[in-house]
Amino acid sequence: MELRLIVIILLLPFAIIFVYTMWHEFRRYRRDGSAEYGLSYDPETNSTHVTILSEDETGYDPDDTDTPADADAMNDRTPTMTDAKSRIDDTVKSADVVLYMKGTKDMPQCGFSSRVAGVLNYMGVEFSDVNVLADEDIRQGIKDYSDWPTIPQLYVKGEFVGGCDIITEMTLSGELDQLFEKSGVTYDKDAAEKIREANA
DSSP: OHHHHHHHHHHHHHHHHHHHHHHHHHHHHHHHOSSGGGEEEETTTTEEEEOOOOTTOOSOOGGGOOOHHHHHHHHTTHHHHHHHHHHHHHHHHHSSEEEEESBOSSSBSSHHHHHHHHHHHHTTOOOEEEEGGGOHHHHHHHHHHHTOOSSOEEEETTEEEEOHHHHHHHHHHTHHHHHHHHHTOOOOHHHHHHHHHHTO
């Protein structure tokens, strides 16, 4: 009996570490999504599953939260930010669809950016991607430009459409299809329907 108790006491720390690691990985999985672009392939049925929803996804990104120190830094960079605003304005007006995101459309670097890029890629939409991680002025400047606190941000014909939650809702309601049709943006209607069917 004493031997069993000693073994349990010795193994208990490892069990706690294992449970904590699994819990941490599960939280990361829920936050970032399980597959690139929110798509997964099932070899048994030879089909692609489209999942763009997460039960508790709010579009909030802790990395994008501004602090008082950030505000002080921004005050020191006002001329640079004016230049950033001009560059952003030129970019959103130079292409029909522009996505400001973390990473690129081929290699997103956050779950929210991956989700929106995945929807656009799956629907066959031609769009320009701007990696805000490559330029701190653009990363802050796009929030000021749209008066929207988080990234990603989608623009169609120079107009701000929304972030991850809004694009998700518009995709499922068919409003994104309508916006693309109204704006003359080419997209795959069947792919849009598949997304809605997968999330019905």
